[in-house]
Amino acid sequence: MEISGRTKLCCVIGDPVEHTLSPVMHNVAFEELNLNFVYLAFRVKKEELRDAILGARSLNIHGLNVTMPHKTAVMEHLDEIDSMAKSIGAVNTILNAGGKLVGYVTDGVGAVRALKENGVNLEGKKVLLLGAGGAAKAIAFHVAQEVEELKILNRTTWKAKELAEVLGKKFNKKVSGNLCSSELVKKELEEADILINATSVGMHPDVNRSLVDPNWLRPDLCVMDIIYNPLETKLAKNAKSVGAKVVSGIEMLVHQGAASFGIWTNQPAPVKAMRKAVSNKLSTLGALS
Numbered sequence: 001m002e003i004s005g006r007t008k009l010c011c012v013i014g015d016p017v018e019h020t021l022s023p024v025m026h027n028v029a030f031e032e033l034n035l036n037f038v039y040l041a042f043r044v045k046k047e048e049l050r051d052a053i054l055g056a057r058s059l060n061i062h063g064l065n066v067t068m069p070h071k072t073a074v075m076e077h078l079d080e081i082d083s084m085a086k087s088i089g090a091v092n093t094i095l096n097a098g099g100k101l102v103g104y105v106t107d108g109v110g111a112v113r114a115l116k117e118n119g120v121n122l123e124g125k126k127v128l129l130l131g132a133g134g135a136a137k138a139i140a141f142h143v144a145q146e147v148e149e150l151k152i153l154n155r156t157t158w159k160a161k162e163l164a165e166v167l168g169k170k171f172n173k174k175v176s177g178n179l180c181s182s183e184l185v186k187k188e189l190e191e192a193d194i195l196i197n198a199t200s201v202g203m204h205p206d207v208n209r210s211l212v213d214p215n216w217l218r219p220d221l222c223v224m225d226i227i228y229n230p231l232e233t234k235l236a237k238n239a240k241s242v243g244a245k246v247v248s249g250i251e252m253l254v255h256q257g258a259a260s261f262g263i264w265t266n267q268p269a270p271v272k273a274m275r276k277a278v279s280n281k282l283s284t285l286g287a288l289s
């Protein structure tokens with residue numbers, strides 16, 4: 001693609017951003033559809049967020065992804081925020097709509113699409129979600145709407161309880177929150193159809209850790225670990241070895257990216273090409289140390 005005076009710029013802002021996979025994923029997608037767009041990564045320190053958004057306005061940057069630590073702080077600098085992002089309290093995608101900056105969050109929709117595209121139906125299912133951090137919260141908002149029951153376990157109990165209370169009321173569904181202890185993970189897993197790990201346990205460099213003992217896993221369980229570094233976590237490996245269905249973190253990464261792509265371009269994203277690009281990049285990097 002030739003960069004010209006008409007090229008639209010999209011970017012990710014965060015700190016750090018050196019290891020982000022978003023540029024490779026989105027540039028491949030733009031090329032695949034022959035769109036005159038380019039994607040870059042900008043390291044923006046906490047105290048520079050306001051200036052960065054002002055800069056994005058004056059440079060007419062078309063779209064932004066927002067990552068740690070700005071996902072919540074960026075909200076006060078935008079003109080409009082989508083209702084789901086408002087409820088979740090985080091924005092990871094911004095569209096510059098003719099000078100108006102509009103914030104969205106695509107993590108939750110990305111997780112649900114990852115499950116569905118991999119043949120996992122949520123309707124009538126019991127889901128056990130580990131974690132109540134940023135990603136878990138976004139996932140919980142989308143999953144709670146579709147399933148029969150959602151149980152959230154988190155190391156910090158009050159976060160799981162608070163999230164469960166909000167979701168239970170909002171969607172009139174059975175949602176509960178509790179401590180993420182070994183005893184409760186084992187117990188709740190017995191009744192679950194789908195397990196989602198949305199904690200950072202098992203992420204590089206602690207690749208030998210998992211909150212789930214392999215003996216608690218069953219072949220009729222579906223396991224999604226949203227961690228994508230390593231490509232296959234210990235939990236995913238253990239789940240595969242008992243014959244459970246496994247959905248990897250790469251799937252969520254690609255589908256949340258695809259949702260951002262759709263917001264910026266109004267076109268369906270070339271998911272296959274995006275998946276190939278991030279998988280290749282991760283394999284060549286080994287682990288993102």
Ligand SMILES: NC(=O)c1ccc[n+]([C@@H]2O[C@H](COP(=O)([O-])OP(=O)(O)OC[C@H]3O[C@@H](n4cnc5c(N)ncnc54)[C@H](OP(=O)(O)O)[C@@H]3O)[C@@H](O)[C@H]2O)c1
Pocket residue numbers: 107110130131132133134135136154155156159180198199200201203226227228249250252253254256
């Ligand atoms: N695939 C994707 O597209 C995608 C998207 C976003 C994030 N992620 C991955 O998801 C993971 C979480 O990201 P996040 O943004 O949600 O981070 P976060 O907001 O910092 O949340 C981290 C979560 O992990 C829990 N946790 C951390 N250390 C723990 C431990 N030793 N034992 C038990 N629980 C522990 C935290 O519990 P407390 O509340 O008690 O601290 C919290 O629930 C990261 O690995 C990230 O790379 C993947």
